[in-house]
Amino acid sequence: MLEVRNVSKVFTVGLFSRHRIEAVKNVSMSVRKGEIVSLVGESGSGKTTLCRIILRLLEPTSGSVIYDSVDVTKLKGKKLKWYWSRVHGVFQDPYAAFHPFYRVERILYQGFNLLPRLDEGEKKRRVYEALKSVGLKPEEVLGKYPHELSGGMRQRVAIARCFILNPELIVADEPVSMLDASTRIGIIKLFSDLRDRFDSSVIFVTHDLGLAYVVSDRVLIMYKGVIVEEGDPVEVMERPSHMYTRRLREDVPLLYRKWEGF
Ligand SMILES: Nc1ncnc2c1ncn2[C@@H]1O[C@H](COP(=O)(O)OP(=O)(O)OP(=O)(O)O)[C@@H](O)[C@H]1O
Numbered sequence: 540m541l542e543v544r545n546v547s548k549v550f551t552v553g554l555f556s557r558h559r560i561e562a563v564k565n566v567s568m569s570v571r572k573g574e575i576v577s578l579v580g581e582s583g584s585g586k587t588t589l590c591r592i593i594l595r596l597l598e599p600t601s602g603s604v605i606y607d608s609v610d611v612t613k614l615k616g617k618k619l620k621w622y623w624s625r626v627h628g629v630f631q632d633p634y635a636a637f638h639p640f641y642r643v644e645r646i647l648y649q650g651f652n653l654l655p656r657l658d659e660g661e662k663k664r665r666v667y668e669a670l671k672s673v674g675l676k677p678e679e680v681l682g683k684y685p686h687e688l689s690g691g692m693r694q695r696v697a698i699a700r701c702f703i704l705n706p707e708l709i710v711a712d713e714p715v716s717m718l719d720a721s722t723r724i725g726i727i728k729l730f731s732d733l734r735d736r737f738d739s740s741v742i743f744v745t746h747d748l749g750l751a752y753v754v755s756d757r758v759l760i761m762y763k764g765v766i767v768e769e770g771d772p773v774e775v776m777e778r779p780s781h782m783y784t785r786r787l788r789e790d791v792p793l794l795y796r797k798w799e800g801f
Pocket residue numbers: 550551552560561562580581582583584585586587588589746
């Protein structure tokens with residue numbers, strides 16, 4: 540459904556752009572319909588850069604992203620709007636993704652700009668249904684500004700926007716790392732609901748191999764801009780082939796293993 544082909548991204552920083560950072564190095568990956576793929580790696584391994592390239596928020600230095608047989612890195616205008624309605628992002632801090640002076644109602648209605656024209660009644664119906672699907676009371680949140688919501692509620696609003704658009708692929712960049720454990724489970728469940736209801740695919744970015752193991756159909760391990768390992772979550776967890784995956788696995792807390800660091 541979506542295919543990333545030999546994508547690289549080099550950032551040049553510093554005086555006279557002398558310093559080069561190869562954030563993503565010749566990465567190829569694909570996502571099938573209805574599949575939840577986790578992208579796991581430590582901080583700075585290039586996960587967000589890859590997501591932003593897929594979401595067409597950043598141009599790759601080389602390589603292509605193919606969706607529906609078109610190279611989306613070249614899309615413009617109407618076609619690009621269409622792409623953004625089909626492939627949608629949810630970020631670590633949804634506060635940064637929302638306009639701070641817009642109420643939730645307006646934030647959700649923004650999504651309709653990406654869709655073909657709908658009548659007002661249909662828009663309202665979709666907004667109410669989406670909010671209810673994510674466990675929010677429409678009357679309670681529609682009039683609120685983003686800062687008047689808790690982190691978990693903001694993340695639910697971001698996912699409600701996905702329910703409205705009904706995208707084919709959701710790129711979720713660490714959507715739960717700022718939330719507490721119980722809210723986390725609720726949000727993760729919403730992603731699998733989206734998959735079950737609309738057959739949407741999800742790219743789920745996380746630092747946590749344990750979480751990837753629980754939520755995904757396939758795991759990709761990213762290390763220093765390269766995908767070093769890929770496979771079934773059980774395989775990767777039980778028989779990791781790369782040294783870095785083994786290290787990640789050691790970070791997964793096990794209930795029967797006491798921490799003896801003190
Ligand atoms: N706009 C930018 N300009 C220059 N360098 C950048 C830019 N964006 C990212 N980088 C660099 O690219 C590398 C990869 O960053 P990226 O944000 O993709 O990592 P990440 O895996 O998402 O990390 P984290 O888990 O901390 O979110 C880092 O070295 C970062 O400093």
